Amino acid sequence: MTGSESAAAQRWAGDWAGGALLREALAAELPGAVALRRELHAQPCLSGEEGPTLKRVLEALPGAQLEYVAETGAVLRIGGPGPAVAVRGELDALPISERTGVPWAAVNGAMHACGHDVHLAAVVALAGALSRVQAAKPLVVVLQPREESYPSGALDVVRSGALERHQVAAMVGAHVQPVLDSGVVSCTPGAVNASSDEFEVIVTGAEGHAAYPHLTRDPVVAMAQVIVAAQQLVSRAADPMVPTVVTFGTVNAGTAPNAVPGEAVARGTLRTMSETWREALHDRFTQVVRDVARAHGCAAEVRIVRGEPVLVNDSALAVRTGELLRHAGRTVTEELRSCGADDFAYYGAIAPSLMMFVGVDTAAGLHSPEFLPGDDDVAAVAEALLAGYLTAAG
Incomplete structure (x- = not known):
């Protein structure tokens, strides 16, 4: 190992060790987050109709400065003044009739077939952990509507000016991805979605x-x-x-x-x-x-x-978050790019942004009526978001 590589490894180890209290707090939040995930999965709301989902997620989040945006979305801040790190959770579901057969399957003709229930639960777990521990920087939680349809909820959030008002200095997201092996995290610099x-x-x-x-x-x-x-x-x-x-x-x-x-x-x-x-x-x-x-x-x-622009990950955020996750024992790849699209891309115009992809153990693909990540995937996504937060806050 070269001198520079050794110094970098020590820095990443220090960052992860420095987040020990946060990781313990995150672990304490996970049982409640898993229960929330199942509740949200059973009661999905379509794009533009996310009000009940928003209400339930806000009930699960700690008290914070709250601002409603994009009609059925919200932005809330945890922590004091100054530059903040933002994370996104998508509120909407797809018009798909679920065929998973689990007791908590949706029966209303809508379905969280793209993992948004997992993402929301992970964001809630991270927010709860940060509210327990004095964190390096404030956290801004973006509860975004209409990721699955036009007009884009992310674009409306950007146009609202809320991110500038909260001094968002970096934007972090994580999305479940069945093409990756379970637990593998993709932190790819540069363009990752079309x-x-x-x-x-x-x-x-x-x-x-x-x-x-x-x-x-x-x-x-x-x-x-x-x-x-x-x-x-x-x-x-x-x-x-x-x-x-x-x-x-x-x-x-x-x-x-x-x-x-x-x-x-x-x-x-x-x-x-x-x-x-x-x-x-x-x-x-x-x-x-x-x-x-x-x-x-x-x-x-x-x-x-016109829909979403190219989603471009900030290289510094991607590389350092990947190394942080490797130190935590995760397998990390920088190879995943696809012509899928995500309106998370709009946030890159406001601040350096990072979208990670987290492998899940399910045979069905995204947007399938049989798509069902496991409860453990809530922890994997939450850990990825925590690594992104620690990197951006460092």
Whole structure:
């Protein structure tokens, strides 16, 4: 081990040892957090309807300075004045009917199929621990609505100005991730999630009888060619070193098998790990759609709804938090990047931010009706958030 590596190891060991009281306090909070997780899981609320979830989480949090934001969200502060470290918990669930079979499964047609119940419980455990122990910096808890839908709850939180009012100097988040082995934590510097924008393509032709195609302008054929041509943006227009996704998720046209319809409509998503290419991708996609439709005697309209930007982890936060977790005995990887998206990305415009991914032991993937992290995963996420807090507060 070199001298610099040795000094760094001693510093990380000191940080973790210095957080011993916090770790003991966190352990004391975990039984209540697990019970809360099950309660939240059984009573999920959809995006924009998170009021009951917010109320229950606020009841579980220690008394603190409270500000309501983003319609059904809140920001609260634990600790005194000065720069603070913020953590995020997502309030909303998905419109999925649960099929886990556990006694505390949701039965209202909504489901915490993305782990938000685990995240919220972990945030509550961390907040409770910090309220017990005099911490290095205040903690700001962001209870965010609408992570799963537009308009983005994170963007509304940012626009509210609450983070600036609380002098947030760093933002920390952790998300369960079944593609990682249980307990493994990803602390990856740089871009870790893609931007995500939704599109709608409307191709207009000339309807007519299916037996006389020469008298029509078939928007279905044109749309089929649009879908194929758009894929070449990935293979021939995008830099091979920049991940890019063009996905058509829905295609609708016509009402009768023996008639050429007048219109075809498709919807999908554009994703990339580069903000610069993101803008060019929008332009190239629009140009390709219009030109291909025109080549088939049709016209095309393209509408793009901007979603989350690229999620970029602060390198210093990621590296040091990873080393802190390694010292605590966790297996840490810096390899996980995906074209998934998370509106946590918006917080990076306010302060250095870090999104970690925590492996969970479940065969089902995110957004599956059978997705069910274990109760122990509350502790794993809480420990990751504590490491992020200690790094940012140091």
